Amino acid sequence: MDNYQIAENFSLLSKLTDIHAENNFKAKSYAIAAFQIEKLPEQLSEIPREKIASIKGIGESSAKKIIEILETGSLKVLQELIEKTPIGVIEMLNIKGIGPKKISTIWKEMEIESIGELLYACKENRLKLYKGFGEKTQQSVTETIEFYLSSQGSHLYPQVEAVEPQITAYLQKLFSPENVFLTGSFKRQLEIVDELEYVVNSSIENIKPKFQSANPPELLEENTDSLLYKLLNGLKLRLYSATENFEKKCFFTAGSAEFINDFIFRFPDIDFSSASKPDDSAVFTQAGINYIPYCLRETPEIIERATTVPLPQLIQPGDIKGIIHSHSNWSDGSNTLEEMAKSAKEQGYEYLVISDHSKSAFYANGLTEERIQAQHEQVDALNSKLKDFKIFKSIESDILYDGSLDYSNAVLATFDLVIASVHSILKMTEEKSMQRLITAIENPYTTILGHMTGRLLLSRKGYPVDHKKIIDACAANKVVIELNAHPSRLDIDWRQIDYALEKNVLISIDPDAHFIEGFKDIRYGVLVAQKAMVTKEQNLSSMGLMEFEHYIQKIKK
Numbered sequence: 001m002d003n004y005q006i007a008e009n010f011s012l013l014s015k016l017t018d019i020h021a022e023n024n025f026k027a028k029s030y031a032i033a034a035f036q037i038e039k040l041p042e043q044l045s046e047i048p049r050e051k052i053a054s055i056k057g058i059g060e061s062s063a064k065k066i067i068e069i070l071e072t073g074s075l076k077v078l079q080e081l082i083e084k085t086p087i088g089v090i091e092m093l094n095i096k097g098i099g100p101k102k103i104s105t106i107w108k109e110m111e112i113e114s115i116g117e118l119l120y121a122c123k124e125n126r127l128k129l130y131k132g133f134g135e136k137t138q139q140s141v142t143e144t145i146e147f148y149l150s151s152q153g154s155h156l157y158p159q160v161e162a163v164e165p166q167i168t169a170y171l172q173k174l175f176s177p178e179n180v181f182l183t184g185s186f187k188r189q190l191e192i193v194d195e196l197e198y199v200v201n202s203s204i205e206n207i208k209p210k211f212q213s214a215n216p217p218e219l220l221e222e223n224t225d226s227l228l229y230k231l232l233n234g235l236k237l238r239l240y241s242a243t244e245n246f247e248k249k250c251f252f253t254a255g256s257a258e259f260i261n262d263f264i265f266r267f268p269d270i271d272f273s274s275a276s277k278p279d280d281s282a283v284f285t286q287a288g289i290n291y292i293p294y295c296l297r298e299t300p301e302i303i304e305r306a307t308t309v310p311l312p313q314l315i316q317p318g319d320i321k322g323i324i325h326s327h328s329n330w331s332d333g334s335n336t337l338e339e340m341a342k343s344a345k346e347q348g349y350e351y352l353v354i355s356d357h358s359k360s361a362f363y364a365n366g367l368t369e370e371r372i373q374a375q376h377e378q379v380d381a382l383n384s385k386l387k388d389f390k391i392f393k394s395i396e397s398d399i400l401y402d403g404s405l406d407y408s409n410a411v412l413a414t415f416d417l418v419i420a421s422v423h424s425i426l427k428m429t430e431e432k433s434m435q436r437l438i439t440a441i442e443n444p445y446t447t448i449l450g451h452m453t454g455r456l457l458l459s460r461k462g463y464p465v466d467h468k469k470i471i472d473a474c475a476a477n478k479v480v481i482e483l484n485a486h487p488s489r490l491d492i493d494w495r496q497i498d499y500a501l502e503k504n505v506l507i508s509i510d511p512d513a514h515f516i517e518g519f520k521d522i523r524y525g526v527l528v529a530q531k532a533m534v535t536k537e538q539n540l541s542s543m544g545l546m547e548f549e550h551y552i553q554k555i556k557k
Contacts, residue, residue, distance in 0.1 A: 001069060003037050003044055009075050010034035010062070015093055016081040018100030019107065027100075033062040045070055088114030088459075094148060097140045105130055110363055111424060116459020119145045120488050124514045125332045126363055153194065154458055155235060158487045158524060160186055160193045163233065167196060171239075174210050175200050179246075183253040184238070189295045189527045191490045192457060195228070195236040199253055201246045207239055248272035251280055255297035262300035263287075295530045312535050315509075317523045319536035321544050322351040325396065325419055325450065325482065325510035326518075330375050331356035332364035334515035337375070337391070338382055343516045345389045350545040354379065355394035355419050358406035364423075367395070369411055376414065390545060392416040392552070396450060398423050403439025405446070412445035416552050419482065419510075421450030422463070430464040437465065441473045447555060448508055448540075449474060451484040451491040459488070467496045475503040478555065480540050485525025486512045497532035508540035 014030035017023060036057030037044065044052065044066055053063035069075050082090065092103045092115060106112045109130065112121055119142065121127055127138040164186065171180045184197030200207055207227060211217060217237065221228035229237045242249035251272055252260055264270075267287040274282040284291045290306040293314070305311065323344050327333035333340070337354060344352045356375070357364040367375065372395070379391045396419045397405045397412070405412060405420060412418055420440045428436070440446055452470060455462030474481055481500055484491045489512065492500070497507060509525040511518050522541075529539070536542040543551060 001045070001073060003040055006044060006066060006069055007034045007038040009069055009078055010037060010065070012093075013065075013075065013078045013081070015100040016078070016085060016090070019085065019089065019104045020081065021104055021108075029059065029062065032057050033059075037066075086113040088117070091115055092118065095141060096144045097137060102132060105132065111426075114456075114459045115145055115149065116456050116488070119149070120456055120459070120486075123488075124327075124364070125334055129332070129363060129365060149458075153234070153236070155193050156457060156487050157186070157189065157191055157193060157527070160196055160235065163235065164196060167231075167237065168198075171198055171200065175202055175207075181246075181250045183240070183250060187254050187294050188256070188297060189531060191487070191494075191524075191528055195238045197238045197240065197253060199240045199242050199246065199249045201242050203243045204241045207241060245272060247275040247280070251275060251283060254280075254294055256299070258299055259297045259303070262303055266303065293530075295527070296533065298531070312533055314530040315526055315534050315536045315539055315542065317526045319539070319542045320509060320522050320526065321349065322353065322541050322548060323349050323511060323513065323519055323522075324353040324448070324508055324541045325355050325394075325484070326352060326513040327356050327364075327396075328354060330354075330371065331361070331366055332514060337378060340513075340516060341382055341386060341389065341391050344519065345386065347519060349519075350388070351390045351392060351548060353392045353394045353417065355396040357423075358395050358397040360398040360400065360406050361396075361423055366398075366406075369407065372407075372411065372414065388545075390549070392548075394419060394447075396421050399436055399440040401425055401436065403436045405440060405443055409445065412443075415445075417447035417555075418445050419448045419450045420446045422454050426454050426460075426463055428463045430466065433463040433465050434469060437470055438473045441470070441477050441479050446477070446479055448480045448482050448510075450482045450510075451489050451512070452481060453491050453493070455491050455493075456488050457490065462491065467492070468499055471496075471500045471503055471505055474500070474505050480506040480508045483507050483509045483525050483529055483534075484512050485509055485521045485523075486518075487521060487524045490524065490528050494528040494532040497529070497534060501532070501534065501538055506540045507534055507538055509534075510541060 010030045011034040014027045014034060017027040017030060036055065049067050052058060052066055053060045065075055089103060089107045092098060092106065095115065106118060110121060110126065112118050122138050122142040127133045127141065128135050168180065168182060179201035181199040183199050184195065186193050186196055204227065211229065217229040217231050219227065220230050226238055226240045231237055240249055240253055270283055270286050272283060274286060281291050290310045292302055292306050292311065296302050326340060328335060328337040328340055330337065341352050357366040359366045359368050376393055379393050383391055393416045395415055397407065399420050399422045400406065422436065441449060453462030453465055471481065481492050500507060507529065509522060509529055511521040513519050513521065
């Protein structure tokens, strides 16, 4: 092992010692040793063992560790620290702007264990609530994390959506618009996109030279019918070649493998040349079944359904009539309540449900009972000024560890509706998470179950739940299930919504907005709701103001 690798061991040991706040003196001595080792003119492996301790900045303790590394290839004390540190916490050391001491605060006080969770906390303004973290630090950390994550492979749908128009326009310029077809998982509105895929009506031999520019993207893979590139922003771009039967290739790549295999098995004699880009409805007409939108082309079950009945009219972004689940600067939001209400009204929404955090969410400036009363007074004052618009009094109440909500029944009764969510102690067995959630669902004041699993896409799996039992409990207690539209959550998973619809449980597509711009996230909730065949009648936030008021009055009786 060379000096650089040994120095890296000591540097990591210093940082982890700081993160665990075990011994500040030791952490500094390890850092000094790392610095000195990296500057040495000769390799430690070539220095007699007995002379290592006499090297400036090393000392007896560090010398023993160096000898251990040289003889075993590892360092026991470092391995022990690594084993008791979440891998996501160690990964935070890659983020410029936060050193070990700040990482210690993030992990131990904020209970954040991954870079993705940290980014989400930044987006919710939570970092700046802690000592040593200001607005500039939060913004800097956000930008650094976003840059870091962009090179990791998979991307959230909105990240791909932000660059897709430029890529599409570039490809259309190279090959002409009629020869380029956007396809794959992005076409089907999947929440996570591993590759942005296109079909190009040209041969591999003609496509490849187009990308051999002065600053070409990295070619990762070349097959007989496709090329896979990695762009400078980290996104993978797959180009399928279609020199014959362009329409067939478009159809085959636009559905999942499961869907396509079943379709071909059922309808082996389809003439795909009858299809036209982007409208391939003629294929379904030939097959004698109802048209299946791209977003539904995931499983064979949808083909079976389309053979018997027309598919429902899927919910659209314009069907959302109110903002449910939003945070103002009363807790951890960026905008005032008045600013959020006026913006919602200007954007055509009919009502705003303000649901700031409850008192146990100290990290998010949660509302005490006294502050709730003051906020309700402000809501009343604003409602007296607003015309054809209403602010509803709500709270995002933490579900405590025993499943109870964060306030007494007397306080809960003052809200128009209550969103119950888990925010702390997320490491649970399925038995514990089920007990906790079902107890909260059975609370007579719970209106909506917020982000059911607590997941953060590409960052945190979420706690384990039996989603059918949760849905059954919601059905029995007339509790709505949120589809949290924040692109990092999209929780409940769209794959589980069909059972909720079967049980007549209402879905509520909510932005969980912490600033006015967050209202736009509703669209991402709608896109994944479409994949579950949700209609506007099955969504709470599609109710107009009068219908929503009636619903609230009904459930409060």
